[in-house]
Amino acid sequence: MNTCNATPAYVNAQKAQLIGENFYIQQFQVSCLGQFSYYIESNNEAAVIDPMRDYEEYIKFSESRNSVIKYVILTHIHADFVAGHVDLAKITGAQIVLGPQAVTQYQARITQDEELLPLGNAYLRVLHTPGHTLESSCFVLVVDGKDYAVFSGDSLFLEEVGRPDLASKSSGLTTQQLASLLYHSLRNKIMKLNDDVILYPGHGAGSACGKAIGAGTVSTIGEQKLKNWALQNITEEEFVKTSTDIPTPPQYFFHDVQINRQGASDLQSIKQKVTKALNYQEFTQIAAEGALILDSRDIVNKGVIKGSINITQVATLASFVGILFKPDQKIVIVADEGKEEQTIIRLLRIGYENILGYLDGGFDNYVRNGGEVQQLNIVDLKDFLDTKDQPQNHVFIDCRNPVEFKTTGIVPGSLMIPLFQIENQLDLIPKDKTLHIYCRSGARAKTAATILLRHGYSDFVLVQNAGLEHIVKEHQIKVQKVE
Template identity: 45%
Template sequence: MFIKQLYTGCISEAAYYIESNGIAAVIDPLRDIESYLVLASERNARIQYIFETHFHADFVSGHLDLAAATGATIVYGPNTITKYPVYIAKDGETFSLGNISIQVLHTPGHTLESSCYLLKDEEGNNKAIFTGDTLFVGDVGRPDLSQKSNELTMNDLAGMLYESLQQKIMPLEDDVVVYPAHGAGSSCGKSLGAETFSTIGVQKSSNYALQAESKETFIKAVTEGLNTPPAYFPINASINKEGYSSLDSILEKAMQALSIKDFKEKLADNPIILDSRHPDRFMQGFVPGSINIGLNGRFAEWAGSLLPFTQPIVLVTEVGSEKESVIRLSRVGLDNVVGYLSGGFEAWQNAGETIDLIIDVEADELAMDLPFDENLVIVDVRRETEYANEHVKEAINIPLDQLTDPGSMANLDDHHNIYIHCASGYRSVIAASMIKRQGIHNIRNVVGGIEAIKGFPDKFEFEKEAAVLN
């Protein structure tokens, strides 16, 4: 028996490759399926099954492309309805995989079709459970993301999740390994642990959601303190339910090298100009109107949260990063890339085209300006919970994901000297580029974010009360 976790850190997603006696299965594959095909080829194995734990909301699954490439059967649990051929397993149904087996455990709650897959070894002993978004390390799946009917509330689903955990997960032996679909950073839970796998015994003793003394206390624990989910979640869930175009067809359309002339012609269609370079490079110069979301961070997640799914995208990337940018966008269903600037920003700059830039300032410079500039506005683009925990007294909070609402910038104007910060700098550059795109240009990015600002405790006053811009 061979088990391999294939973890993709930028979206905190874990897929799994399981194999016995030359027969393999993949659980919750990403859309870019090459790693699974290579692994099977290297091990001289055949992928027979693709097990899906549920309709994922945070990424587009690779089940259709992987099935097309291998002939494998796509398996979902009970209560699944799709617009493409799949095998709907019964609760408790067992699938043979070489000398081992995988049993379906229907565990509704996160979604109605959510199911876990219990792996039994050659002797029939419970070895591991692939829990999808039902059980994480240190958390459980959110009950507010399902494409549910009007008859079911978040509390109803949380109650279903409680029953699933109590009846299907908690009775398992303590040494059964828990392999979830996500790790820390995922928005599919609220407090996922840093580890990407655990055991039933450890989770029974340490997972807050499994400590609840009753269904009522469980519902309260898992529904309180949930952040607003990213805007693209229902879009991705729908794509996974209804189907999508192949990644190869997306790449064929997107991997069009555009000369400067062709690039400028594309601009007539009012595309999103997405610059995926490192924020440090972007700050030094960019094509006017560009939005920067750097590949070095949670690129796909922020792209899905901030960019429209109906508008064409043209890319500006580091030379050689064009395909990676397209693939990572496709992971969240942004399939509307229509080309990239050949030669990147350097080609644009060397041709003498107009460029824009954003000014970086250090935290101590902000400290010096703050007492003397009545038009100075500090914009904190961290999440509301981060802001509430501690922020600069004078700062207003506009969470990055709210910048897609034009009304969020209603009180900002070029007569303000706007200083933008986040936690460390990645999100603030995204925010600065988005605000610039709206025609507000008198902005500065605070290098190092709140962490750098906290390095001058004698120059800034911090609080937990909200500051309001008049």
């Protein structure tokens, strides 16, 4: 099972759990961040690679297997989530391990290239693979002299590579120089591994750490040599050009790098502080003082609180918040009943700690107290596409990402305005026409609509939990290609 709930859960997809004579591998997946972490065990000694901030599940898992966590390994200083390495090491007594050139403000073992880390009857071999960051490293599981698996972090994904633009400030190198380093790391280190070595990446589809990460959770080096554009016979110049043609990273990335370099504050203390139930009066007072009302409800047919932004738990809530709002933004939460803590955990995973509480009783309590509500005009697909009555008064808005425009096309004539650019491109969006807002699944469209409501727009229609793929399939629209 993969999950985005309060703790990560392990998955049993093909090869996500791998049991050998002298080793055991378990993959953990948090799908809303597209993040993978790993538990590797041999002879009752374990290593955890790239742990999430909510670390309890790794401890429970090691205890269930009567093993001791010896190493807590970071493949690099992460940008897209706050890692749980400091807390996990403190509680278990494990050693924090990073690759060459890593700089931290906590005690850690900074390894050398090709160094062997003993783990029970096995070893983890360090492969320094700079490019995504200077310290980026892969860790190869070696048993009886054979390479079984490589944990590649953000150096190599399925059908993609890690973005090279995140460490330019801290490293003193340009994005292009980092991309060149990655080009050579792939060819001089990773591609020299045997084709049958299992590849366990740091992220999957949906993560912003790569431009277009492929579907799936595991692969092999041989499969990636066939499928991954970055491992083909291309020049360094071609690689640099392609790998640096990427969207601007979410603003919270650089905030999280600093947290992971210095070590995050204790999760349990922060969680206890911010998990505060607010009554209606407390909630409205905090909102009136400028806090963002974050509405994480999945179904909003009854409307939304005036001024709120809807980012559902079905969507990649943490990533969207990190793209749209600064890390120091004060936040107050409206959630589906029983999901308040899940929303809080997702925010804490990306280092958003300025949470002032949640509305006790949720949206229904707000309505009972006479709070002001705004409606989202959610219609069925037929009505969403109906522009026969004065078509000149209707505008379609596609709020997906640019790579999606090119991959699948758009509803003909749509304005292409990615969600994260809407507030900067309001001058392109008319207020005197009916707006038909869509995305891939419907989640981003609801977020876009609540942003527009805050700016005085009210004439728009949405489809509940449906997007371009469903529109095309159900109504056989011929999409407009985007170059």
